[in-house]
Amino acid sequence: MSQHQCKFRQVMKTQNLRRTLITTLLSFPLLANAHGEEVLSTFFISFACVVAFLLILYFIKESRKNKILIALSYFLAVVVVYCFTWNMPYYENMQLINWLVSVIPVIVALFCFIILRRRYQD
Numbered sequence: 001m002s003q004h005q006c007k008f009r010q011v012m013k014t015q016n017l018r019r020t021l022i023t024t025l026l027s028f029p030l031l032a033n034a035h036g037e038e039v040l041s042t043f044f045i046s047f048a049c050v051v052a053f054l055l056i057l058y059f060i061k062e063s064r065k066n067k068i069l070i071a072l073s074y075f076l077a078v079v080v081v082y083c084f085t086w087n088m089p090y091y092e093n094m095q096l097i098n099w100l101v102s103v104i105p106v107i108v109a110l111f112c113f114i115i116l117r118r119r120y121q122d
Contacts, residue, residue, distance in 0.1 A: 042094075046078070046101050053109065066116045070109050077108035 053074055057067055081104050085097045 042090075042098055042101055045098055049102050049106065050078075053106070060113075062113075062116070066113075066120075069116060070112050073112040074105050074109040077105035081105065 054071075057071060060067070062070070078101075081100050085093070085100055088097060090097065
């Protein structure tokens, strides 16, 4: 395979990735079954928390196994929080839902990190 073909494939992969990201970002409002942009604030808060969590997880000095366990605990907490808040009326409980979505998974992951750290230090 020539160098030109390799560069062409890399460019195509990058363009496909960009198209996928743009399509995904533009389809976010379709996920909201309500009128108004307030509903999307919970989604964007959750998205920002996940991105921040993944960046922090990338830079902490832990074994791959511990990082996977911490990530699993975080995402399990996200699922549990969404299952718990799924049937709550959004507008009446908007602040509570936003706090739960942003704080509970972080606390669960932090406890998991502390437990794993203590377990391997002793």
